[in-house]
Each structure stands twice: as structure tokens, then as C-alpha cells.
Amino acid sequence: MSDLSTEAREESQQAETSGQPSEFSARYSEVLGKVNETLDKVDWSQIGKAGKVAGIFLAVIVAQILIKGVLDTINLLPIVPGLLELLGLIVVGTWGWNNLTTSEKRNAVVDQVQKLRKEYLG
Numbered sequence: 292m293s294d295l296s297t298e299a300r301e302e303s304q305q306a307e308t309s310g311q312p313s314e315f316s317a318r319y320s321e322v323l324g325k326v327n328e329t330l331d332k333v334d335w336s337q338i339g340k341a342g343k344v345a346g347i348f349l350a351v352i353v354a355q356i357l358i359k360g361v362l363d364t365i366n367l368l369p370i371v372p373g374l375l376e377l378l379g380l381i382v383v384g385t386w387g388w389n390n391l392t393t394s395e396k397r398n399a400v401v402d403q404v405q406k407l408r409k410e411y412l413g
Contacts, residue, residue: 366372
């Protein structure tokens with residue numbers, strides 16, 4: 292008796308699983324048809340500015356993902372992150388020594404910053 296009920300359950304499960312792919316493909320085709328209909332109604336000539344903005348955002352997002360991947364890879368290397376930090380400290384120290392040791396050099400840096408601020412911010 293249990294063998295018959297087990298066989299009946301297996302047959303019903305096979306019928307259900309064999310029906311799923313055809314239902315999925317039918318539903319998938321229906322959804323794609325609706326999406327294509329909606330996209331056909333869009334006036335693509337009006338999308339210019341919004342498309343450019345969306346493209347720029349997409350490019351920035353992709354660039355950030357790539358940069359994060361590169362930095363994460365660099366951080367996995369045992370010695371490189373420490374060397375890069377040391378290099379940054381050396382560069383900042385050298386720049387500070389060359390540009391901030393005397394009041395004349397500090398005033399020149401302040402003037403340069405103000406000039407750049409006027410140029411870019413108005």
C-alpha cells in the first residue's frame with residue numbers, strides 16, 4: 292500500500308516539474324512581449340539629455356567598482372599596502388618641506404590656492 296502511494300506521489304511530482312518549464316517559458320515570453328511593447332512606445336529622440344546623464348552615472352559606477360577591485364587586490368599583497376603608505380608619507384613630507392618651510396613659500400601656496408579658487412569657483 293505504501294509503495295502505491297509513493298509511486299503516485301512521484302508521478303504527480305514528475306507531472307508538476309515537467310509542467311513548470313513550459314509555464315515558465317510562457318510567462319517569460321508574455322513578460323518580454325509587454326516590455327517590448329512598452330519600449331516601442333518610448334520616444335527615444337527625447338531621451339538625449341537623460342541618456343547622457345544615465346550613461347555618465349553608469350560609467351562612474353563601473354569605474355568605482357573597477358578601482359575598488361584593484362585596491363582590494365593590492366591590499367591582499369603582504370608588503371605593498373605598507374610601502375604605498377610610506378610612499379605617500381614621503382611625498383607629502385617632501386612637498387611640505389619644499390613649499391611650507393618659509394613664510395614666502397607659504398604665502399605663495401596660499402596665493403596659488405586663492406587663484407585656483409577664483410578660477411574654478413568664480
